[in-house]
Amino acid sequence: MNSETMTSIMKARQVRKRRFVLTTSILIVMTIALCVAMLMLGNTIYPVKDVLSVLLGNDVKGATFAVGTIRLPRMLAGLLTGFAFGVGGYVFQTMLRNPLANPNVIGVTAGSSAAAVFCIIVLHASNTVVSIASVVGGLVTTLCIYFLAKGASFSIGRLILIGIGIQAMLNAVISYLMLIGKTHDLPTALRWLSGSLNGAKMETMYPLMIAVVIFTPLLMMFSKRLEMLELGEEMSSSLGVDTNKTRLVLIICAVLLIALATAVTGPIAFVAFLAGPIAKRLVGSNFSALIPAGLIGVILVLAADLIGQFAFTARYPVGVVTGIIGAPYLIYLLIRINRKGDI
Template sequence: MRNDSMNLIIVGRAKRRRRFILVTSLLAIIASALCFAMLMLGNTIYPVQDVVRVLLGEQVKGASFAVGTIRFPRMVAGIFAGFAFGVAGTVFQTMLRNPLANPNVIGITAGSSAAAVFCIIVLQASNMVISIASVVGGLATVIVIFQLSKGSSFSIGRLILIGIGIQAIFNAVISYLLLIGQKHDIPTAMRWLSGSLNGAKMENLYPLMLTVLIFTPVIILLGKRLDMLELGEQAATSLGIDTDKTRLILIISSVLIIALATATTGPIAFVAFLAGPIAKRLVGVGFSNIIPAGLVGIVLVLASDLIGQFAFVARYPVGVITGILGAPYLIYLLTRMNRKGDL
């Protein structure tokens, strides 16, 4: 009897592992295909061989500038920002055990955005200063939200409600800054607020790339502890997890990568909100969905950017398309949670 039970466990785990590998591989393939589409498509369509030659450093008339200078940085921005939003979103949703507890909804992104818009409109600062302010704004927002949500005991529901209130405050601040801003600064701020890959330059992407490459492995290494946090505070503590330390490291790592992503591309709507649930549905249970969520984030950003560029007569920023995709899911989720009594 014991052997039969053990065999069932082993077989089940093997199936889940195969599913994880298959889904992750398919997502990576789709993301790679979208990357090539980003490089090939534009006012002039270049064949795959020309794109490959440019990537290998050859000079190809016309293609070297279009692909190497304009399209390649745009693609890299989409990759790293999408991955950052996807990973950070699923960390918060898993850690706080609520699909609404993502950086977009609980005000973290709004805090980063308010700091960045202040630098753009009031200080007329450089990209480096905007990036630093965005990170500081995100971290400060997290501290305020967690301090206000403590009360006599930590409450996830209280945290979400306070986060929504903080988001409303920052959105009001952003609206005020746009009202008092100079005419030539407002288009820049509005384009940034909509979430856009337009005008991406490689020299501005290195802080985001470095941050993602440093802190994503930290989050992955804490993946098992993150899954234990999803079981609840008491269960995680009984399993030997230092919940406060683990939560602190995960929060700092996630806020850093999402704040840099926000500073680089603007707050691309709903990617952090959608990536985790989609990845969880595809991967299933038994394995961490951090990497799949990051890949889903990449797919959402690149696909939405292509749709915004080529599916309509006018061209729309990527954040507009992801907003159209994410808003119905948010309404559905709120309705479902209300019926279950989770709100």
């Protein structure tokens, strides 16, 4: 390889690196701006100085309760769940080499939802029990899907089809539970199923906060192997990747993030589905879009929540707004894949 070729390769790499850094920086700025907007906006609009004063622990008349007790937990819930859904969705889509292979489609969130609705409708359980059941339900469902799909050799197509089948079954269970539920339990279940930041409490977010802090660096360590899995089973193995071990670690990390996020806010529609493809388009090739996908997830959740609160005469949960945004993209993606002959 001559010096000119090496120089052109290095220049192209520098261009891609600058694109990655610039894109990630813009996403961080947008995330900070939305976090500030979440703290400032409401029935009463507080200036930045009052918000900062409350965050520093000072007592500001009116702002202390509104910002510290209501808006701060809501903002943190959106920040953490958006990041978890974005990262989890990106891991699934990249690992399974299919944009449709996100937790909403293959049954992971349906498992969490079914467990939570059962606790609300049948057991009349507390919020803590509902959150724990949601996490356990998501994990059990994912393990069932994974081991059913594994067979003699792992198959991406088999995993997606089994996941869609289990999702349909669990959605039928949810529908049945809603039919037999008592009238006073239904609003709670419906609010949970729609995905909402309303009533977010700091104490419910600590497990998710710990999971984000632990699993994000771990997923970053596995990011190179994750990108290799996108090349296919045989190519990944030839490059020295233990595909079964790597896939299991990635699935456990991603599912725990998604299940814990679902336990906090409910299944916010399409965030895990949209974040990865958007991040990949913005970042380009040669660099992992893991962190940008998490930031896109945060931006989607916080922006959708602000739209749901202030853009209409009535207030809508964040999951309703993300569903409106995500459904047309899903239709577009299905049409595009069908034209290519991939399904």
